Amino acid sequence: MRKLSPARLFTLPLVALGLALSLNVAAHLDDKEPMQSYRQSWFAMLGMNFGPIGAMLKGEMPWDEARLQMFANDMAALTSMDVSRAFPPGSDKGTTRAKPEIWSDMDDFKAKLDDLKTAVAQLQAAAGSGDKQAIATAVGATGKACKSCHDEYKSKDYLY
């Protein structure tokens, strides 16, 4: 059997898979751009859990520690996934705001994803402490981890 690169191993079945899945999840999986869809889903879910935590801190939403913990847990579940594998070579095209620097500086990009994972783990721990100041600090660190990566690797415009 011909040896395939790891990136190719991941991409290969998804091309076929995309066709099957498009019947099921058409709204959220573009079968022509499965990797772009996958990673955008991941970022969207992460943001949708981070948003309400920020809203609670700002008083825009009632303070509710059980729900805050749930949002933080779900962020931790997401960052436990290695989303970098959804950036294989060639997936820098199409509906994406991923800058070319992701592929030229992949090690740094992965390091920044690890920083995010660390920050989210601290947010998850802080959420359980009930200490609002500790939560605010962890939220700040998490937001900083998001921004540090966006500044470097996310375009303001779609690159297609």
Next chain:
Amino acid sequence: MRKLSPARLFTLPLVALGLALSLNVAAHLDDKEPMQSYRQSWFAMLGMNFGPIGAMLKGEMPWDEARLQMFANDMAALTSMDVSRAFPPGSDKGTTRAKPEIWSDMDDFKAKLDDLKTAVAQLQAAAGSGDKQAIATAVGATGKACKSCHDEYKSKDYLY
């Protein structure tokens, strides 16, 4: 402060949040239908990790236990999230194939999601065993859990 229902608590900030996030994740978060987007992202990501496992079993993709474990781990991370909270009252409209029975039989719907979580945990454990037969059995049970819920609660057509 006026008491809000749990469903409303989740929906409330997302309406505002959707507006902010739409700048970032336009392709995968419809700010008019954030709940529909959220759950469809979840299902798409789950399917994209389950697909390659099935492909390995069918020999359509090279057998690779490390990658199989990674896919199973990511499915477990996703099913550790409570996606049922992305089905609040009122989110039965728009771009969705969620059948009305989800809301009228919410307890059963949640029980079926729990069944899926259990099946995926068994798949994750089997993946680590290196026992191909155990993996095939766990994949079958996971597929059955998907189907059992789809049969009941997922329309073949979009309901809009």
